[in-house]
Amino acid sequence: MKTMILLALISLSGFAQAQTRVSGTVTDRNTGKPLEGATVAILNGPSTFTNAKGQYRITVPAQTAPILQASFLGFTAQRDTLQPGVSSADFALLETGLFVKAVEIASLRAGRNAPFTKSELNKEDIAKQNLGQDLPLLLNQLPSVVTSSDAGAGIGYTGLRVRGSDITRINVTVNGIPVNDAESQGTFFVNMPDFASSVNSIQLQRGVGTSTNGAGAFGATLNLSTNEYNEKAYGEINAGYGSFDSWKTTVKAGSGLINNHFTIDARLSKISSNGYVDRASSDLKSFYTSAAYISKKTAVRFNVFSGKEKTYQAWNGISQGDLDTNRTYNPSGAIASKPGQFYDNETDNYQQDHYQLFLNQSLRPDLNFNVALHYTRGRGYYENYLNGESYSTYGVEPPVMNGAPVTSTDLIRQLWLDNHFYGGIFSFRQELKRFNWSAGGGWNRYDGNHYGKVIWAQNGGFDKDHRWYDLDAQKTDFNIYWKGEMSITEKLRAFVDVQYRHVKYELNGFRKNPGIVRNEDYNFFNPKAGLTYQLNDQQHVYASYAIGNKEPNRDDFEASATETPEYETLRNLEAGYVLHAQRAGLQANVYYMNYKNQLVLTGRVNDVGAYARTNIRESYRLGLEVEGYYNLCPRLTLAGNAALSRNRIPEFSEFVDDWDNGGQKTVNYTDRDISFSPELIFGYTVTARPVKGLSVDWVGKYVGRQYLDNTSDIARSLKSYLVNDLRFNYTLPQTFFKELSLQLTLNNIFDVKYAPNGFTYAYIEEGVQKAQNAYLPMAGFNFMTGVKIVF
Known part of the structure; x- marks a missing residue:
């Protein structure tokens, strides 16, 4: 040693x-x-x-x-x-003499000196770790970020939390166009496989952030940009293989600038994996195409991209016993009448197609305009084998066998979602000597159809592809905003941002409660303001205050036929220090996020027996975040980040199922932790460049204890963990290709057994309150290799 x-x-x-x-x-x-x-x-x-x-x-x-x-x-x-x-x-x-600036980026993203907390990744940052894992995993080293994977290895369904807020509270846009699901408000990156291979820059704003299009930002804003200008023709092949028979193949090509005005770029990808968890397989296909016309004052671009996924369900989690002795066990698809056997098509199947049309126009040297139209087509289903289902649940008369009605049967069903999401966005941007401003907005419409089919029943009694529910839902979202940034003095800049947002829901029933019909309107005013003071050319300090409002999710309206969930409000204070030195960089910030009427799971059962989120009057998050890097020498860079936070609910009531007497009992709590909000998160990266062309990264991530609910009960929590990875990137010296490089990632090199996600169920039995936890474990030591060829 x-x-x-x-x-x-x-x-x-x-x-x-x-x-x-x-x-x-x-x-x-x-x-x-x-x-x-x-x-x-x-x-x-x-x-x-x-x-x-x-x-x-x-x-x-x-x-x-x-x-x-x-x-x-x-x-x-x-x-x-x-x-x-x-x-x-x-x-x-x-x-270049061409209009290649993306107006939508300047209008929506927080600028370099804007008074908001943010982190950014460029194309090189993305490429050095992109070996087929879902996009959230590529953000894992950013401050306050926690990621998870249902299949345990990052391919398939993945989870992302920022400051304890899950993906339903993170606003996600692609080139300024919203991609959050209108009903659940989540973003399912599994429907956009290998999208990271087409992304050239990412900005993650933590907190409310600046005004943007789409869903309300209650934890963060994630802005992805793909509208890159490539002046010269190129071709690229990326191929990878790793643990759990994981494969990634990506082919990219671009025309470069044709006749000084036209460009075409395309990508085709296929990713497959058996997954760490039993049967947690993924079969993912996608493509991306972009064609553009660019002149001195005008740019027109048309993007078409699509993803198709088939994944075996692995979201049900495992018990504590299995976590200790059989970590890869997957209960999904179990056939009760055949112990140890599982249905082979317990899968999720979905395809999502995106169409984006942009016009960027320079009206004057200091004034630009952007307008975009978009359409997203989604359709798919997940399929389940269910044991002992009641015929009455499906509105079917029980068949008679041997002279007696048969009231239940094993069956296979599909739950379908068929939707259309379309609309437009626009923005103006003017940059004057001491004053910059942008104004914009968007109108989006969602039309969704929910229906279910029974495709097989052991005891018969169903018509072919029997539909037992067929329900429609619509949602309209309109917003308009104005942002201004002014130099008050040579060093002091002020930022003001105001947004009006209108949301209209039209919900025509739910699968388990088709009689609930909702027509709800929301009008939100979201103001933001801040100051930035430039200490010198390399350092500045900032402070901002922002208010955000967010409508309930679709499922929240199923809680009761007579009660309506209230919208949530977040008041967010941010203050920080930023250093951009020649050899080092540092950002340190404090934040206070105060929630009114935050919707959380309390164990309460709704009118149809499902566990529903309930408004709690007050809750807050208070934290300190630090991130930075230091170039110790040209061959060695140290980088790291840390987040300390206190996340509390002053008062709330838990509803616990009473197995002894039926119904539920209420347990009151004070000063409890918000679920999935660790008090400490830190990460580090040591990058060495021992020889020309070789880069070696030692990457570590620590996540503190996470509580599965809001009771702060250690028996209902996820243990802290520290995971280390090694990444090798080597560009081979040769003359045949523009670039020939090799990648090797060794994940979880110390084979840590950990679970970053799960859920819990509380109940009372024999007068004692108990809990059953479910865990979603991650893989131990595993690897991925890759080769990249650029023509």
Whole structure:
């Protein structure tokens, strides 16, 4: 051990000695003006940004000839090979003369110095870890983020929580267009397989964030952008294989700029896996196409992308006993009459097609306009084998056998969802010397049809594909916003953001309660304001206050025929410090999120016997988040983040099933933890570049104890865990391809047995309150390999 430590210290000292500082400026070649926020990077190495004066400083390996690249949106990238001993390099970038700025990004995303808490990933950050896992897993190293996977290995259904808020409280947009499901308000990334391979930038705003289109942000806003401009033609093949017979194949191609105006990009992907959990297989297919016309003042783009998934259900979880002795056990599809046998098609099947049409127009040099139309077509079902189902549940007369009616039967059913989501968004953006503003909005309509079919029954009695319910639902969402950012002084900037949002529900019954009909209207006013103070070119502090409102989910309206759930309100205070230095970066922030009428599970049973969410008057989250990186030397970078939080419900009542006497009993609690909200989360990444072309990342993630409900009962909780991964990325030196690289990811290298997700059920038996927990375990040690070829 001492020898290894000594060798590591010698290596680090060698790293530290073999380096030199390079500085310079990045300017517009035509005007000579400095370009603030331009990226300056060592190829396959660390990067930095220019300050307001266009200046940068970066540490490069000495005694070599590293390639330095400067890039800025709307300009042609420029490279310079640095000779040993050179300590300065200036770049004068040439504007492309084409309108390639994405107006929807500038309008919706929080700007570099906006007073909101955010993290960003660029195309390179995504590519170095993208080996087929669902997109939420690629966000795992961001502050306050907890991810999970039903199948245990990241392929198939996955979960994402930010500051303890699940995906139904996270606003998700793709190029400014909302993708949250209108009814559940969740986003199912399994319906968009390998979408990360088409994403070139991600911004995650934590808290209410800035105004955007679609669902209300109650935990975070996730903005994905795919509208990348590729000047030159390219082709790319990505292939991977890993544990649990997991395969990933991706083919990408682009035309580059044709006749100075046209571009076409396309991707085709297939991912499959048997999953860590028994029978938790996934068969995922997707494609992405984008065609654009770009001129000096106009850009028109048409995107079509689609995903089709078939996954064996693995969302039912396992007991504590199985977690200890049989972690891969999957109870889904069990056939009671044949112990140990399972139905082979207990699957979820869904296809989702997206169509997006954009027009970006420069009205003046300082004023841009964006309008987009969108349509999403979704259809699919999940199929179940059910044991001993009552005929009366399906509205069917029991068949008579041997002279007596048969009241129950094993059967196979499909629950179908057939929906259309369509609408449009728009935005204006003007950038003046001391004042920037944007205005925009959107109108979206959802038309959904829910129906169920019985496709087989052991004892007969059903017509072919018998439908026992067929219900429609509609939802309309309209919003309009205005944002302004003004320089009050040279260092002080003020930000104001106001949004009006109108939501209309039309719900015509539920599967278990077809008589409940709802017509609800909501009118929300969501104001936001903040200040940013520039300490110097590298540092600023900020503070903001925002109010967000959110309508209930579809299922919340099933709670009662006579009671209507109230909408939720979040009041969010953020304050932070940001450092963008040449060698290091740091962001530290505190937040306070105060909820009114938050909807949570309390154990209460609704009118049809299902467990429904209930409004609780007050609850809050108070936290501290820190993230940063430090380039110790050109070959070694340290990065990390930590989140400390207190998440409390001052008072609430739990409803517990009374198995002894029937009905439910009420248990009152005070000052309890909000479920799935760990008090401590931290992550770290150590990146070493020992030789040219090779990058090695040691990645760690710790998540503290999570409670499965709001009682703070340790018996109803998920244990804390620390998981470590190793990632290797090596670009081979060769001349045949533009790039030939290999990837190897070793996940959970210490084979930690952990479960990041689950649920619980409380009851009273023999006068004692008890609980049954269900866990969704993750895989132990596993791996994925990949090869990337760029033509």
